[in-house]
Amino acid sequence: MTVDKKAGAKKPAPLRKPRVRKPAVTKPRWDISDINSWGPERHELGATIPEAGNSTFNITGGWRSEVPAINREKCDGCMLCYFYCPDASIVIENGKAVGVDLEHCKGCGICAKECPTRAIVMQIDEKE
Amino acid sequence: MATSDSEILAVTGNEAVAEAMGQIDPDVVCAYPITPQTEVVQLYAQMVADGRVDSEFVTVESEHSAMSAVIGSAAGGARTMTATSSQGYALMWEVLYVAASYRLPVVMTTVNRALSGPINIHCDHSDTMGGRDTGWIQLYGENHQEAYDNCIQCVRLAERMDVRTPAMHMYDGYVISGAIGPLQMLTKEQVQGFIGPYHAINPMLDSQHPVTVGPFDGLHGFYFEHKVAQNRAMDRALTAIQDVADEYAELSGRHYGLLDPYRLDDAEVAIVVVGSTAGTTRMTVDKLRARGVKAGMVRVRAFRPFPHEAYAEALEHVKVVGVMDRADSPGAQGGPVFLEVRAALYDSDPRPQVLPFLYGLGGRDIFPDNIEQAFAVLEEAAQSKQRTSTERRYLNLRKD
Numbered sequence: 001m002t003v004d005k006k007a008g009a010k011k012p013a014p015l016r017k018p019r020v021r022k023p024a025v026t027k028p029r030w031d032i033s034d035i036n037s038w039g040p041e042r043h044e045l046g047a048t049i050p051e052a053g054n055s056t057f058n059i060t061g062g063w064r065s066e067v068p069a070i071n072r073e074k075c076d077g078c079m080l081c082y083f084y085c086p087d088a089s090i091v092i093e094n095g096k097a098v099g100v101d102l103e104h105c106k107g108c109g110i111c112a113k114e115c116p117t118r119a120i121v122m123q124i125d126e127k128e
Numbered sequence: 129m130a131t132s133d134s135e136i137l138a139v140t141g142n143e144a145v146a147e148a149m150g151q152i153d154p155d156v157v158c159a160y161p162i163t164p165q166t167e168v169v170q171l172y173a174q175m176v177a178d179g180r181v182d183s184e185f186v187t188v189e190s191e192h193s194a195m196s197a198v199i200g201s202a203a204g205g206a207r208t209m210t211a212t213s214s215q216g217y218a219l220m221w222e223v224l225y226v227a228a229s230y231r232l233p234v235v236m237t238t239v240n241r242a243l244s245g246p247i248n249i250h251c252d253h254s255d256t257m258g259g260r261d262t263g264w265i266q267l268y269g270e271n272h273q274e275a276y277d278n279c280i281q282c283v284r285l286a287e288r289m290d291v292r293t294p295a296m297h298m299y300d301g302y303v304i305s306g307a308i309g310p311l312q313m314l315t316k317e318q319v320q321g322f323i324g325p326y327h328a329i330n331p332m333l334d335s336q337h338p339v340t341v342g343p344f345d346g347l348h349g350f351y352f353e354h355k356v357a358q359n360r361a362m363d364r365a366l367t368a369i370q371d372v373a374d375e376y377a378e379l380s381g382r383h384y385g386l387l388d389p390y391r392l393d394d395a396e397v398a399i400v401v402v403g404s405t406a407g408t409t410r411m412t413v414d415k416l417r418a419r420g421v422k423a424g425m426v427r428v429r430a431f432r433p434f435p436h437e438a439y440a441e442a443l444e445h446v447k448v449v450g451v452m453d454r455a456d457s458p459g460a461q462g463g464p465v466f467l468e469v470r471a472a473l474y475d476s477d478p479r480p481q482v483l484p485f486l487y488g489l490g491g492r493d494i495f496p497d498n499i500e501q502a503f504a505v506l507e508e509a510a511q512s513k514q515r516t517s518t519e520r521r522y523l524n525l526r527k528d
Contacts, residue, residue, distance in 0.1 A: 035348065040357040045292060046231035047345060047354050048330045052338030058347070 028054050056104070060087070064107030067125035070097050074119035081111035081120055137311045141304035144272045144311045145211070145237050146171035148279035150181055151319035154235075155206035155326070158186040158197035162216040163249050164301040165239040169211060191216035195223040202232035203341045205331025207283075209234065213301060214241035217255040221262070227294045228263030229354060230342060231329075231361070233286035234294040236264075237279060240403065240454075241301040242490045250491020251301040253402060257431075257455035257464045263358050265295035265365055266432040270388070270406050272309035275299040277382060280314075283323045284372045290364045292329065300404040302491065314380060322379055362433040369430050386435040388427035389442050391417060395424025397506035398443060400469050401452045402428040405487070405494050409452075412499040423503055428465060436472035443469070444476040447510040450502050452523070454488040462520060481509055481516060487523035498523040 030051040044050055068081075077095040089101040090111060097111075097119065112120040139147070146168050149157070157176075161169045176185040186201070188194045194210050201208040212220060217238055227234055238256050242248040256266060265285060269275045278297035286295040299305060314322075330339045345351050366386065373384040390410050392398060401409050406427035416423040426442055443449050451470070453463020460467060462484030470482040485502050488494050502523060509516035 035350075038350070038353065040353045040360065043350060043353055043357065045329055045357075046229065046341070047343060047350070048230070049340035049343050050330060050337070052340065054340075 028057050030054065059103050060106055061101075061103045064102075064105060064125050066107040066109060066122040067102070068100050068105065068107075068109070068111050068120045069123050070099065071119045071121075072096060072098060074117045076117050076119075078116060080114045080116065084110050084114045086110065134312045134314075137313065138308050139272060139311045140167065140306055140308055141272045141275050141299050142167035142239070142306070143171060144276040144309075145279050145299075146175070147311075147313060148276045148319075149209060149211075149237075150175050151314065151316045152207075152209070152235075152280060152283055152323060153181045153316075153320075154183055154209045154283075156184045156186060156198075156201040156208045157210060158188055158194050158201060158208065159210045160188050160191050160194045160212070160216060162191070162213045164241055164251075164305045165211050165213040165216070165237070167305070168237060168239070172211075191219040192223060195220040195227060198234050198236075199223060199227050199230065199232060202227070202234050203230060203331070204333045205328035207287075207326040208232075209236065211237035211239070213239045214243055214249075214255045217259060218243060221259065224259060224262040224264060224294075226342070228358065231292045231358070232294055233292055235279070235282045235286055236294065236296040237275075238296050238298045239301045239305045240298050246490075248490040249301075251303055251404075251454070252489045252491065253298075253453075253455040254489075256296065256298050257453075257457075260432055260464060263293065263362075264432065265291070265293055265362070265369075265430075267295065267297045267369070267430055268402050268428055269297055269299040269304070270404060270427060271299075271304060272311050273382065274384070275304060276311055276313065277376065277380065277384065280319055280322065281372050281376050281384070284375075285365065285368055287323075287326065288368050288372075291361050291368045293358065293361050293365060298403070303404040312380075318379060322376065366430070366433050366435055369433075384429060386430045386438050387442060388429055390425040390427070392424035392426065392442060392446070394422055395445075396422040396447045397450070397503060397510055398424040398426060398446045398448075399450045399452055399485075399499070399502060399506070400426045400428065400439075400443075400465060402431070402454060402465060405452065405454070405499075408494060408496055409499050412496050412503065415496070416500070416503055421503065421507065431465070431468075434468050434472070436468070439469055439472040440476055443473060443480060446480050448481045448483065448506040448516070449473070450483050450485050450506045452485045452487055452499075452502065454486075456486055456489065456520075461518065483509065483516060483518060483521065485521045485523055486525075492524055494524060 075096045082090045087104045089105040091099040109122045112122045159169045175181045198208050198210050240253050242252040243254040267278050269278045282295040377383045409425050413423045451466040453465050466484040
């Protein structure tokens with residue numbers, strides 16, 4: 001993983017405004033608002049989730065200790081970051097990486113590792 | 129319609145089960161050959177090649193893959209079956225739990241064989257007894273006919289909506305799997321009528337209703353609730369096993385229960401036994417009865433779920449019960465069946481003595497004389513004023 005420790009030690013380089021990827025559905029159809037009170041009979045047989053793609057409602061950005069910073073000038077649009085990202089969190093516009101879905105990026109750094117032009121570097125994600 | 133007048137065939141146990149599978153004609157069979165189950169897979173692959181069945185046969189590179197492919201197929205929405213033995217069963221281990229926890233109504237034939245080591249290919253029950261906590265329904269068969277009958281009944285059992293749990297049925301390697309015995313078959317139409325059409329729950333291939341199967345549960349933690357749901361299904365399976373057996377009896381004329389008692393009503397000493405050794409034990413019971421000994425027997429059919437109340441009811445009037453295990457649990461008080469039966473009788477008053485016997489490990493022969501020796505221990509215990517030691521007694525073991 002490429003960690004720009006220098007940048008992290010001081011003030012983090014200004015990030016582009018985080019962009020959020022649009023989920024396939026905007027609201028879960030499967031109502032689990034009171035799931036913490038469900039007994040054994042209420043759950044779906046075999047722990048199946050009767051809905052597709054609802055992992056977008058599971059916010060995992062808080063797991064992150066490092067965050068990718070994208071230099072748009074260096075990006076040559078190879079899309080490797082997009083294909084390798086295990087959380088589908090790279091936002092692409094006009095064939096170039098323009099941002100990161102910070103609600104789901106876990107800060108694994110695979111995008112920075114794969115980027116052949118070093119357009120993506122990892123920085124310490126300073127939390128408030 | 130009872131078919132007790134149907135033709136009697138001479139077949140191996142494996143042929144009987146392959147024929148049952150052929151009549152069930154599941155959507156998918158994923159299997160890997162292993163001694164002594166090989167013949168089942170070989171014959172079924174032949175049926176597929178000959179166009180006798182419509183099944184898709186998936187050849188895999190291991191039993192871990194076989195059970196994984198079975199899970200994929202069943203989750204996709206297909207009626208799915210497989211078969212294995214011994215080391216193959218052991219290799220499936222982690223995925224057996226997955227099939228059960230996904231509540232996929234898969235049916236598996238397990239031909240009982242010892243687990244290595246020393247490496248051994250002969251019959252004992254170490255494989256499936258070791259897998260008793262995987263969450264699968266387990267039915268032990270005695271002979272060729274029951275292997276065929278249990279295979280068909282397992283389909284109904286596993287697929288029932290109040291059970292919806294994978295089911296395996298077992299029979300003894302070689303003694304049943306490879307030896308020839310009598311079989312009366314139903315017609316394919318009768319079998320199809322009995323099992324009915326397959327109804328998948330939340331099938332992954334239904335693209336109109338997409339689902340996620342096997343999600344990670346570690347974040348919100350409902351594992352405990354799902355395990356309790358599995359156990360409740362097992363409790364309901366006790367009723368289901370008898371219901372399915374009764375319905376099958378109407379069709380076949382052959383009656384099965386949760387357990388199989390023999391001359392038990394006035395018995396003072398009794399043996400609990402699993403699998404093909406029940407035949408030898410029945411013969412020994414008859415011989416002892418002719419001598420005036422009040423001997424009886426119970427053959428284990430359902431082991432998971434274990435019908436503890438039925439055992440308490442069947443055995444509470446017996447003075448001494450000997451439990452014959454063909455698998456050991458090293459360091460435990462006795463073999464797996466012993467532990468269950470002894471626990472089942474704990475609340476009985478007066479409480480029968482329950483003594484552990486080990487026999488037949490790695491295919492060691494069990495002779496009528498050995499079973500008489502076991503009954504002699506039980507009779508002596510019944511006449512003794514003191515309770516008898518519950519140390520393991522080994523039948524037909526070479527002595528130091």
